[in-house]
Amino acid sequence: xxxxxxxxxxxxxxxxxxxxxxxxxxxxxxxxxxxxxxxxxxxxxxxxxxxxxxxxxxxxxxxxxxxxxxxxxxxxxxxxxxxxxxxxxxxxxxxxxxxxxxxxxxxxxxxxxxxxxxxxxxxxxxxxxxxxxxxxxxxxxxxxxxxxxxxxxxxxxxxxxxxxxxxxxxxxxxxxxxxxxxxxxxxxxxxxxxxxxxxxxxxxxxxxxxxxxxxxxxxxxxxxxxxxxxxxxxxxxxxxxxxxxxxxxxxxxxxxxxxxxxxxxxxxxxxxxxxxxxxxxxxxxxxxxxxxxxxxxxxxxxxxxxxxxxxxxxxxxx
Amino acid sequence: xxxxxxxxxxxxxxxxxxxxxxxxxxxxxxxxxxxxxxxxxxxxxxxxxxxxxxxxxxxxxxxxxxxxxxxxxxxxxxxxxxxxxxxxxxxxxxxxxxxxxxxxxxxxxxxxxxxxxxxxxxxxxxxxxxxxxxxxxxxxxxxxxxxxxxxxxxxxxxxxxxxxxxxxxxxxxxxxxxxxxxxxxxxxxxxxxxxxxxxxxxxxxxxxxxxxxxxxxxxxxxxxxxxxxxxxxxxxxxxxxxxxxxxxxxxxxxxxxxxxxxxxxxxxxxxxxxxxxxxxxxxxxxxxxxxxxxxxxxxxxxxxxxxxxxxxxxx
Numbered sequence: 001x002x003x004x005x006x007x008x009x010x011x012x013x014x015x016x017x018x019x020x021x022x023x024x025x026x027x028x029x030x031x032x033x034x035x036x037x038x039x040x041x042x043x044x045x046x047x048x049x050x051x052x053x054x055x056x057x058x059x060x061x062x063x064x065x066x067x068x069x070x071x072x073x074x075x076x077x078x079x080x081x082x083x084x085x086x087x088x089x090x091x092x093x094x095x096x097x098x099x100x101x102x103x104x105x106x107x108x109x110x111x112x113x114x115x116x117x118x119x120x121x122x123x124x125x126x127x128x129x130x131x132x133x134x135x136x137x138x139x140x141x142x143x144x145x146x147x148x149x150x151x152x153x154x155x156x157x158x159x160x161x162x163x164x165x166x167x168x169x170x171x172x173x174x175x176x177x178x179x180x181x182x183x184x185x186x187x188x189x190x191x192x193x194x195x196x197x198x199x200x201x202x203x204x205x206x207x208x209x210x211x212x213x214x215x216x217x218x219x220x221x222x223x224x225x226x227x228x229x230x231x232x233x234x235x236x237x238x239x240x241x242x243x244x245x246x247x248x249x250x251x252x253x254x255x256x257x258x259x260x261x262x263x264x265x266x267x268x269x270x271x272x273x274x275x276x277x278x279x280x281x282x283x284x285x286x287x288x289x290x291x292x293x294x295x296x297x298x299x300x301x302x303x304x305x306x307x308x309x310x311x312x313x314x315x316x317x318x
Numbered sequence: 319x320x321x322x323x324x325x326x327x328x329x330x331x332x333x334x335x336x337x338x339x340x341x342x343x344x345x346x347x348x349x350x351x352x353x354x355x356x357x358x359x360x361x362x363x364x365x366x367x368x369x370x371x372x373x374x375x376x377x378x379x380x381x382x383x384x385x386x387x388x389x390x391x392x393x394x395x396x397x398x399x400x401x402x403x404x405x406x407x408x409x410x411x412x413x414x415x416x417x418x419x420x421x422x423x424x425x426x427x428x429x430x431x432x433x434x435x436x437x438x439x440x441x442x443x444x445x446x447x448x449x450x451x452x453x454x455x456x457x458x459x460x461x462x463x464x465x466x467x468x469x470x471x472x473x474x475x476x477x478x479x480x481x482x483x484x485x486x487x488x489x490x491x492x493x494x495x496x497x498x499x500x501x502x503x504x505x506x507x508x509x510x511x512x513x514x515x516x517x518x519x520x521x522x523x524x525x526x527x528x529x530x531x532x533x534x535x536x537x538x539x540x541x542x543x544x545x546x547x548x549x550x551x552x553x554x555x556x557x558x559x560x561x562x563x564x565x566x567x568x569x570x571x572x573x574x575x576x577x578x579x580x581x582x583x584x585x586x587x588x589x590x591x592x593x594x595x596x597x598x599x600x601x602x603x604x605x606x607x608x609x610x611x612x613x614x615x616x617x618x619x620x621x622x623x624x625x626x627x628x629x630x631x632x633x
Contacts, residue, residue, distance in 0.1 A: 038501040153589075183367040184528060185585045188570035210501060213572030217579055236576050254502040255574045256509070256535035259556070263513065265535060267506025271471045 002070065003028050004204045005050060005172050010064035012042075012049055014057065017275045019045055020228045022064070024302075027204040029171065032195070034219035034236070035208045036251065040272040041225045043208045047174050050206065051091060052081040068172070087117040090165030092175035096157035099164075100149040106160055107145025113167035132163045136193055155186035162193065173197070176208045191218055212252050216240055224248050227273055227283040234307025244307060244314035247284050282312065321394060322355035323490055323522050329353070329378055329388035331371075346592040348374040350546040351388070353619075356490070361516065361523045363537030365530050365567070369589055371546040372526045373417075376494045379524060380414055381405070392490065410440065413483035417495040419475035423467040429453070429478055430463040436485035444485075452481045456511060473504035480511065484519070492524045497532070509536055530567045542567070545592055545600040548619055550627045557625060560632040563601050599629070607631040 003026035012020035020042050027033045035043050048054050050066055052073050066073045068089070073081060085091065093099045101109055110132065111125040120128060126145070133141035136159045149157060158178060165173055175194065179187035195218040198205050207219060215222050215236060223233040224247060232245040243249040250268045270287040273279060282300050285291040290313040302310040331349040349371040356362045364372045377383045379390055381397045390397050392411060400408055413436075416422040423432055430449050437444045450460035456477040467475055476496060483491055493512065497505035509532070515521060527533050533540050540552040542564045550561040559565045566585045585604045590596060596603060602612040611630055619628045 038503055183589070184530070184570045185367065185566055188572075189585070191572070211572070212502075212574040216574045216576045217572040240574065240576050251503065252574050254506045256506070256529070256532045257573060258531060258534045258568075260535050262535070263510070265506045266510050267508075268503040269507070271473060271504065 006067040014059045030202045032205040034215035034222040037225035042228045087168040090170035090173045094177040117168035232309045244309040323358045324356040325391045332386040363533035363540040366543035370543040410486040412490040413488040414492045456481045560627040
């Protein structure tokens, strides 16, 4: 089975700065790929590349290709790409507070998507809107459809944004930190809803998150990004059972848990480097407990079948 | 048990909004009748979701805002009984680390100026060599003294916020979500630093957070708040939650282990508006155990000396 979304060894640059270097990922129908990394690792940039939205921030793909359902998005016209977004690719942003138009009623904002992309009549569109809202467990959907965005809570707004992403009946949903701005109990609700969508509708989901707990809970595969390069990629079960890249194990070890002995949570020393000052060799080497001279000079290639890892000293405890 | 360093009794804070030309004034109780103690050397956690009153509680405890009723004592002295001058002297003994290291540091000041400010407020100057020492204490190089906040990463800024809080060698520090705006990798660094400082300087912490996993890792006891009131005080980690809300919080956290995936039964609905508190238990509308009694009668914290809970049907 070929992947629905295929990001094939892309480089992304803004001006003279190369921000992504040879990033590859694939998402299949009915599958959730988690894209993780700290702030500044290039997660959102990868999402923008997949949506063909890099020009918005003055960026461009300088090498490699993004293919959606086998078609090279770089070879499409703007019009074709625009037709794809909303219709076949839905996008859920991090901040539901700014994703909604404050002076338009909730229902109308969802209706417009299916009217535009599916050519539905106003009445058909509203029926579809209410059906989606009910599926997303929004109580009293008809009343909420008449409400204004400021009248809704954060969790409710994020459901509306998800309903908008679903209204065009997309095959792929890209969600950029969809629960980061929400309370813990509401985050659990939204994650559950996203998981059910993939199971019930067979859509593909690219889930961007910094939370390895969320990845472990619902993702099938995970791609770990560090400073614009892929560190490790593969099935969630295998990677969590035996992370090969020291960055992956460090990210998992950062999550405080019940029963963890005091003093065992150490974090990762240092911070993600900026694109203007990427280190030589493996970009993680200044923060890595296993770094050797080799790591400081030679870029580790991404190797392996099953999980793929870019590390000169993979495996074992970090 | 020795006398607690901090004793909070019946603390309540009412806020009013509106009341302008067109708006009706509305009242809410941000903090409702909260009592707690913090022992010397203890890390007491306060956990809850947005709007539960935990940040208001933090400010009330340090008397950065005035309570509507109730009192706070530090080492047996009622803070409300102090004159302005005596309160300022008392402030040497307590400090606060704020949530957002981006807005809590003056962008025009160098780090040396930021760190000298607590001394200035007390009408003093930092002793010679103290600024580099303060930087070193939180793991920053002395060469950073002349840097400005915008040149620092989020984690480095929060280290500066901690150094500033410790300037006058306080005994008691309130940490208001000190890691909420940081990456998990940086959060873990900051928590490790806070633990080291506590051990080295013998500090007592009130640690406010929305993250139950973090609080259970770091704190000795945990106060769980919901809509302004304490619903449970959990003893040292390992104890199972008794309140259905605490249980739901625990179940909402995702463990980073795909073998422990669970079909969570997330809570229905969201936190009701604090402007329209239900008459009974504030959690009744979302609670799987709620009965008619919960909807009309408000439960209070029971008298259990180790693990009190405010619930008619605890686990």
